[in-house]
Amino acid sequence: MDLNGLTLTAVKKGLLKKDFSSVELVKSCLSQIDKFDSQINSFITVCQETAIKQAELSDEEIKNGNDLPLLGVPIAVKDLFLTKDVRTTAASNVLKDYIPQYDATVVEKLKDAGAVIVGKLNCDAWAHGSSGENSDFGPTKNPWNKEYIPGGSSSGSAAALASGMCIASTGTDTGGSIRLPASFCNVVGLKPTYGKVSRYGIVAMASSLDSIGHFTKTVEDNALFLNVTAGKDILDATTPDIKVPDYTKNIKNGLRGIKIGIPKEYATKKEGIDENILRVFGDSLKQFESLGAKIIEISLPHTEYAIACYYIIQPAEVSSNLARYDGIRYGNTRQNFGKEAKRRIMLGTYTLSSGYYDAYYKKAMKVRTLIKKDFEDAFNKVDAMITPVSPTLPWKLGEKINDPLKMYLSDIFTVTANLAGIPGLSVPAGFINGFPVGIQILGKHFSEELLYRIGYAYEQETKFYEQKPNL
Amino acid sequence: MKINVSNIAKLANLALEDNEKKSFEDQLSEILNYVEKLKELNTDAVSETSQVTDLENVKREDKTTPSLSQEEVLSNTSSKHNGFFKTEAILTE
Numbered sequence: 001m002d003l004n005g006l007t008l009t010a011v012k013k014g015l016l017k018k019d020f021s022s023v024e025l026v027k028s029c030l031s032q033i034d035k036f037d038s039q040i041n042s043f044i045t046v047c048q049e050t051a052i053k054q055a056e057l058s059d060e061e062i063k064n065g066n067d068l069p070l071l072g073v074p075i076a077v078k079d080l081f082l083t084k085d086v087r088t089t090a091a092s093n094v095l096k097d098y099i100p101q102y103d104a105t106v107v108e109k110l111k112d113a114g115a116v117i118v119g120k121l122n123c124d125a126w127a128h129g130s131s132g133e134n135s136d137f138g139p140t141k142n143p144w145n146k147e148y149i150p151g152g153s154s155s156g157s158a159a160a161l162a163s164g165m166c167i168a169s170t171g172t173d174t175g176g177s178i179r180l181p182a183s184f185c186n187v188v189g190l191k192p193t194y195g196k197v198s199r200y201g202i203v204a205m206a207s208s209l210d211s212i213g214h215f216t217k218t219v220e221d222n223a224l225f226l227n228v229t230a231g232k233d234i235l236d237a238t239t240p241d242i243k244v245p246d247y248t249k250n251i252k253n254g255l256r257g258i259k260i261g262i263p264k265e266y267a268t269k270k271e272g273i274d275e276n277i278l279r280v281f282g283d284s285l286k287q288f289e290s291l292g293a294k295i296i297e298i299s300l301p302h303t304e305y306a307i308a309c310y311y312i313i314q315p316a317e318v319s320s321n322l323a324r325y326d327g328i329r330y331g332n333t334r335q336n337f338g339k340e341a342k343r344r345i346m347l348g349t350y351t352l353s354s355g356y357y358d359a360y361y362k363k364a365m366k367v368r369t370l371i372k373k374d375f376e377d378a379f380n381k382v383d384a385m386i387t388p389v390s391p392t393l394p395w396k397l398g399e400k401i402n403d404p405l406k407m408y409l410s411d412i413f414t415v416t417a418n419l420a421g422i423p424g425l426s427v428p429a430g431f432i433n434g435f436p437v438g439i440q441i442l443g444k445h446f447s448e449e450l451l452y453r454i455g456y457a458y459e460q461e462t463k464f465y466e467q468k469p470n471l
Numbered sequence: 472m473k474i475n476v477s478n479i480a481k482l483a484n485l486a487l488e489d490n491e492k493k494s495f496e497d498q499l500s501e502i503l504n505y506v507e508k509l510k511e512l513n514t515d516a517v518s519e520t521s522q523v524t525d526l527e528n529v530k531r532e533d534k535t536t537p538s539l540s541q542e543e544v545l546s547n548t549s550s551k552h553n554g555f556f557k558t559e560a561i562l563t564e
Contacts, residue, residue: 342485
């Protein structure tokens with residue numbers, strides 16, 4: 001197997017045993033980018049020279065016996081994360097020439113852990129979208145079928161990883177932007193608990209919902225990555241001062257006795273839900289049962305209000321966060337906003353404007369309380385929940401681009417976790433007509449350790465992650 | 472639901488083209504009609520949620536730390552003068 005196809009766990013072993021060098025590994029990722037990214041369009045910027053230089057330094061460190069969690073490992077970063085001296089665009093023309101003066105906290109942590117940053121990944125501009133098509137740098141293609149979308153907004157993060165162009169990648173999830181592309185591209189994606197990972201230095205979308213996560217090839221890889229990024233940051237007041245455990249420690253403890261809830265609102269035949277997805281989901285439940293978990297039907301009664309609630313709160317916060325882009329201190333003028341950003345700014349400005357605030361924003365914040373309470377009640381009965389990630393398979397490029405409401409409804413199973421602030425782990429669950437399908441494991445606030453344990457047991461049984469797209 | 476797109480664009484400091492105005496008016500109205508759904512719920516006795524993990528009054532020590540240099544801060548603007556950002560005049564005599 002080529003080096004770029006290895007998991008993070010395997011890469012760490014190989015580097016330590018000196019089976020291969022960081023330079024060889026980084027070069028194999030760069031050559032994969034070179035060969036295939038003209039078709040996939042997952043990168044906005046590739047850091048060829050600095051990556052090789054950093055890999056050489058890493059090989060020195062390894063030779064000197066130093067060991068860091070990500071030493072010499074090629075990582076790619078969503079282009080929403082500020083990287084000192086490397087252009088950061090948010091995939092928007094507004095920031096197309098912006099060179100950050102500092103690193104995001106997560107980028108700093110990755111660098112401190114020895115990671116080699118290979119490049120900046122494409123996404124929907126400002127993370128607005130479910131398909132990746134809202135990028136001002138062109139849409140990213142799904143590596144499993146290049147006429148289809150890879151899911152968004154972290155489109156490049158999932159597509160590049162599935163294509164073997166990096167060993168792990170970062171993303172942001174405000175309403176499903178990590179879990180949806182992970183599920184559409186057959187990789188593992190974590191949306192951590194709100195505040196578990198610092199948002200400092202990452203272009204803000206909707207501040208009460210934004211979660212900073214990542215994509216990996218396996219569940220164990222994902223836990224290793226969170227070991228590096230999680231924790232208190234004095235520069236983000238929403239990060240609680242809770243000790244970061246070793247997320248890999250209990251990962252192999254199995255599922256015996258674990259109670260898993262299935263929200264009936266997510267798992268029943270309804271308009272808009274693909275029957276094949278329900279079938280794959282049903283198959284996954286049988287696996288969980290055979291692994292010793294107890295499956296319990298539960299109810300999240302306010303589910304049908306989630307999208308409406310989300311599409312008030314999120315654009316309101318977007319309009320406020322994007323007000324800073326005036327083209328004076330950095331970036332280009334507001335004329336450079338694309339259609340979707342303008343649409344959300346307008347929607348948010350309207351719902352926050354005088355006379356409408358109570359009817360829209362305040363109402364939505366109350367409904368948010370009800371949605372959050374649904375989860376609290378359910379978690380009194382079960383340890384975690386499992387649901388489909390997307391109601392449909394990936395769609396064709398262009399299919400929903402002129403129908404924003406239809407596009408918004410594809411987030412129906414993912415936005416609730418953001419409204420409630422809980423973590424969600426998307427893991428591969430099979431294929432339909434050659435397209436990957438994912439399931440998400442949801443848990444209480446700060447229950448990432450348990451989510452990994454559940455995801456790991458399922459993944460080891462099914463091994464869907466071993467299947468790779470034919471580029 | 473009728474929405475005054477020109478007025479909202481002015482509040483949001485966005486310049487819209489004429490063809491955009493029409494499509495935004497239709498699309499925003501459709502979205503606003505959809506979110507009307509929330510009115511079905513009685514929320515009189517429900518309080519609002521804006522912070523989900525129950526953190527309160529997060530403070531840090533009031534200590535100064537190094538910040539970016541003036542040169543770094545100005546490195547991304549095309550409009551500066553004597554070490555300051557230069558903007559259009561807001562007030563005139």
